[in-house]
Amino acid sequence: MSGERQSRREIVFFGRMLHDRGYVAAMDGNLSVRLDEERILATPTAMCKGMMRPSDMVIVDLEGRCLAGRRCVSSEIGMHLLIYKMRPDIGAVVHAHPTTATGFAAAGMALTQPLVSEVVVGLGSIPLARYGTPGTPELWEALEPFVPEYDAILMSNHGVVAYGGDLHQAYMKMETVEHFAQIALVTHILGKQEPLGGNDLEKLILARSRYQGNRSAARLPVAMSCGSLDDSRDLARKDPESALSDVVSKPRVTRPR
Numbered sequence: 001m002s003g004e005r006q007s008r009r010e011i012v013f014f015g016r017m018l019h020d021r022g023y024v025a026a027m028d029g030n031l032s033v034r035l036d037e038e039r040i041l042a043t044p045t046a047m048c049k050g051m052m053r054p055s056d057m058v059i060v061d062l063e064g065r066c067l068a069g070r071r072c073v074s075s076e077i078g079m080h081l082l083i084y085k086m087r088p089d090i091g092a093v094v095h096a097h098p099t100t101a102t103g104f105a106a107a108g109m110a111l112t113q114p115l116v117s118e119v120v121v122g123l124g125s126i127p128l129a130r131y132g133t134p135g136t137p138e139l140w141e142a143l144e145p146f147v148p149e150y151d152a153i154l155m156s157n158h159g160v161v162a163y164g165g166d167l168h169q170a171y172m173k174m175e176t177v178e179h180f181a182q183i184a185l186v187t188h189i190l191g192k193q194e195p196l197g198g199n200d201l202e203k204l205i206l207a208r209s210r211y212q213g214n215r216s217a218a219r220l221p222v223a224m225s226c227g228s229l230d231d232s233r234d235l236a237r238k239d240p241e242s243a244l245s246d247v248v249s250k251p252r253v254t255r256p257r
């Protein structure tokens with residue numbers, strides 16, 4: 001099967017997964033795959049992600065110009081293109097509105113506390129980008145400082161974007177974010193958090209470099225200080241540059257080509 005044909009089928013499959021798990025409602029969300037250096041295969045606008053067929057997909061170039069397809073491409077294609085331009089290691093992008101993670105994003109709370117070892121190894125932490133109107137450069141600009149350093153980002157009052165080497169990896173990162181958000185929510189309900197710290201966190205960061213499943217080019221920073229819920233909220237409200245200075249070290253920001 002050709003790479004393009006396979007990618008069309010994978011987008012249909014993972015689109016259905018997003019819808020079945022309640023990560024999107026109605027026409028929400030969008031998915032894309034990098035076909036080669038110049039072409040991106042993406043979901044069309046105004047279509048339920050649980051009801052797509054392989055032939056519904058649209059092919060665009062890196063400037064978002066339509067190259068093939070009967071439908072109009074997703075209005076969020078600019079967000080996908082920003083990620084492909086800034087991260088040559090990324091082969092697929094998934095955007096959705098999973099309930100719990102989006103709840104954190106709507107509450108102005110980043111998921112930056114190192115509460116679960118597997119999440120530290122797999123994603124580092126999940127920062128919160130400031131709000132930007134969907135489908136406009138405002139939204140892409142809000143994400144830009146985080147894209148080089150993280151593989152999943154909460155979008156204030158909107159949802160989540162996750163990306164990986166292929167669509168399977170990108171989708172799994174979306175699942176990890178939502179699962180972690182649910183765990184974090186339980187700790188808030190219980191009124192107590194015991195974040196990993198010191199030696200335990202350093203050992204996990206070391207283990208990450210040996211972790212077979214982690215082939216990300218991002219540093220995936222982890223908040224070393226065991227702050228409170230209020231710290232997390234404060235981190236989210238700062239502008240992205242200064243928020244990032246609160247994690248291990250300053251990010252290197254790669255501008256899009």
Ligand SMILES: [Zn+2]
Binds near residue numbers: 028029096097134
């Ligand atoms: Zn959205």
